[in-house]
Amino acid sequence: MQKYEGWEEFYSKPIEDKLDTFIKNGKIFDVIYAQQFERSYMEELFALADKVRVIAKTQQGMDFLGTILSDKKALLFFAQPSTRTFLSFQNACHTLGMKTSEIRDASTSSEVKGESPEDTIRTFSSYVDLIIIRHFNEGYAELASWTLNEHANRSVPVINGGSGKDQHPTQSLLDMYTFQRSFADIGGIDGKKIAMVGDLKRGRTVRSLCRLLSLYNDIELFFVSPPQLAMRNDILDFLSENGVKYTQTDDFEGVLQNADAVYSTRMQDEHDKNGESASVDYARFTLKESHLATMKEHAVILHPFPRRDEIEVAVDNNKRAAYWKQARNGMWVRIALILKLFGRDDVVHQSGLFKN
Amino acid sequence: MQKYEGWEEFYSKPIEDKLDTFIKNGKIFDVIYAQQFERSYMEELFALADKVRVIAKTQQGMDFLGTILSDKKALLFFAQPSTRTFLSFQNACHTLGMKTSEIRDASTSSEVKGESPEDTIRTFSSYVDLIIIRHFNEGYAELASWTLNEHANRSVPVINGGSGKDQHPTQSLLDMYTFQRSFADIGGIDGKKIAMVGDLKRGRTVRSLCRLLSLYNDIELFFVSPPQLAMRNDILDFLSENGVKYTQTDDFEGVLQNADAVYSTRMQDEHDKNGESASVDYARFTLKESHLATMKEHAVILHPFPRRDEIEVAVDNNKRAAYWKQARNGMWVRIALILKLFGRDDVVHQSGLFKN
């Protein structure tokens, strides 16, 4: 198997130094890192998603949306199993009229035959207009983007649907979109107190979320976790450098009373090396029905799912529970993202179908 | 993994007591049990299917059908392998312009991560407008329907595409539709003598069929099986209570001469506990080319497929063989069913394209 030259050098650069690579004609072309999103980009994206979901309420609206990218084809290359992200992306594509193909084997036949990942990606790009990748190898989506940008005559956009342990940028977008909608009537995200609860050490969603929240003003973060699973220093340092106040605590109930949002997460025990999760007392951080009365009136509860016992099912029907909306928000924000990648957002903005 | 409250109690009720749960605004919303179908519903359904298949004969007609549900998306969640039912449903959706997503793994990634089936189903329902389920667990489709009806803000219809050993309601519909079409010129299903042959003890299709045939007048049933695989008493009692005449026999050739329809089935040896099927003489019930001459002129032969040796291939080209039409009927009747679930049957009835 032949390596393509230049990848190791590129990959080893700091993320900040390579964000330009994912931009074409002044616009985001590939979506690889959460760090690519500026506040203005997110605001445009969320406004677009808001319009799309209103248009989608009628049959006429859905049929209109289904014409916007009817000339485009997407490949969902999901080497790592994922039903949630897969379905969300696929139905986002379908809503816009895109045709989709799927490769969902852990190992493709070409890999078996000794093909390099670079050749595989270039081949895939021959048939479609967009590649959405989820892969167990860290950096795989970035490799795909780099290969097409550096080596292929016909480059198509790549979206990282989760690669390895660290990055899942569209998950961060849907989380932020859910915050934005939840706080729409109370001044938006600025100034909010947000608690992140659970396995903060290994949860990639909370890590990316910290970066995106830092783009807003006067955010205060509360990191609630067992001591073994505390947020890592790289993020803490990043927050300090960017002037974001944070508190580390294991006083779950105290935080609940003050938080505008609680972002609960499950134990990431698939990353255990020696079953170390077994000794952690995670039950202390379960959000119970009995907690609801102590929370602020307008507070919202999020969870990236899947859930185990972090939030009691009895909480689901409380108006503060935002996690089911959050799941559906994932589809809307991905629709908006794809529209922007293809520069077809204007088609929505100019549509007469939108009436709020 | 958290259970949702109330399921055990609901599930343990007699089927008859919970059929109302699957109705919304006076119409069938979820399709879980064959017992949901009344005769009038089936007659409407079959008339609709008849129209659709005529419309589908032209390119213009197919393109029209493809607009009726172009604003809707379906998920085929087939945890249990099935090519026949899967393809039939998927192409039914496609004929109506629905976009489809598939989850065909025995275990989804979310289950691996400790998610409850209730959460899984609610997540799925976030992205689509219809969920079609085939699952190895008895009651799974019903659990899905119950979860969405009882717990979700956004409920979408669920169709049971075969759950566990007992229920496969759309198979029964296509069987009934095939009877109806076969007997269209000779007075319909009423008054017909119908033989069911084979593994009647464990075959779910014959069991459901008995229930639906009981809605017609003056039906006479012949149960032809090895003694070890005879129809179970619950169905026999049901028939008696509903005044349906039946005969249990192993005189296959005698029955063939009198039957208006022969419904042949294969041995369900996947349900064996200790290989007990091996000792059964099933070959006695093979329908042979040589039998055809002894059958009534208008008699029809059905089989839910897959077939092993129950019907000789040489029978296929005889005009009495209805089983290949039966397979295709499955697609038409599922198209009609989906149209009715979404209340779009009027679009077909009002179309100028239908000319018989």
Added chain:
Amino acid sequence: MQKYEGWEEFYSKPIEDKLDTFIKNGKIFDVIYAQQFERSYMEELFALADKVRVIAKTQQGMDFLGTILSDKKALLFFAQPSTRTFLSFQNACHTLGMKTSEIRDASTSSEVKGESPEDTIRTFSSYVDLIIIRHFNEGYAELASWTLNEHANRSVPVINGGSGKDQHPTQSLLDMYTFQRSFADIGGIDGKKIAMVGDLKRGRTVRSLCRLLSLYNDIELFFVSPPQLAMRNDILDFLSENGVKYTQTDDFEGVLQNADAVYSTRMQDEHDKNGESASVDYARFTLKESHLATMKEHAVILHPFPRRDEIEVAVDNNKRAAYWKQARNGMWVRIALILKLFGRDDVVHQSGLFKN
């Protein structure tokens, strides 16, 4: 499991004697063997593909193409893993507006239940209008075609997407299409010197290609391979009978200087019986960047992919490298083929959208 009668006899006939079986109303109906294609057929096909790719350059054009077969449904039955051929066919279908279903299991559930392949295929044909098959069993696609033509009331076309070791007719078409486009400005394929390099003994693409090249005038072939992997006598005899000049050699560098096209292939070691490939010195036949200067100005390099080390990545950006275009050509030529099978090629020819 019941065999259908007549297959063994049919299958044992020489290929030439059964080509008529795949023709209906004077046109190719099933695509099973590369031997079915005459030069005039290929020329029509390639002209059609040329038009389609121009039309596809605009959103309006793509939307137009997406209406041509919007009334048709295809099944991709890929029992043998294949990402390249699979994606190429699926996106060809999608470009034409066809809806697709996929069966990609090595063993379908029906096979598990004891169904014959003939019954499986007839069932599949109930739901769709086209079946594209890739299978590890030699002759499987032919069996499918034979079953539907001989036994089914409702026959649908079958395309062989690679069956067993010998046949992969659409790969040959895309190779020929790539030659045609490469030589468009220098007199076409006639009279060209074409080198085939690598595992000629076991590579099905080179074998089929020899047959199709023999339909052109004054072709000269160079077979460059390790002695253990030389082209087999059946093809050599065929070429002699058809007056095609060929040379067998292992002088790779000498051939490179004279060839108009180099068709490089990988070692087919999945067909090894006792690891015999390990002892072959394949590296001698690697096309290196340093070779480019010795090649003719207009020479082109093809490879059916996947590639290992047969062509250095550094060659990719040279204008002689045609193998990435070749991959994409596969989609265009399959679009053209499907259009011709359904007799919808006129829709393209009559479109006002085509301007070269």
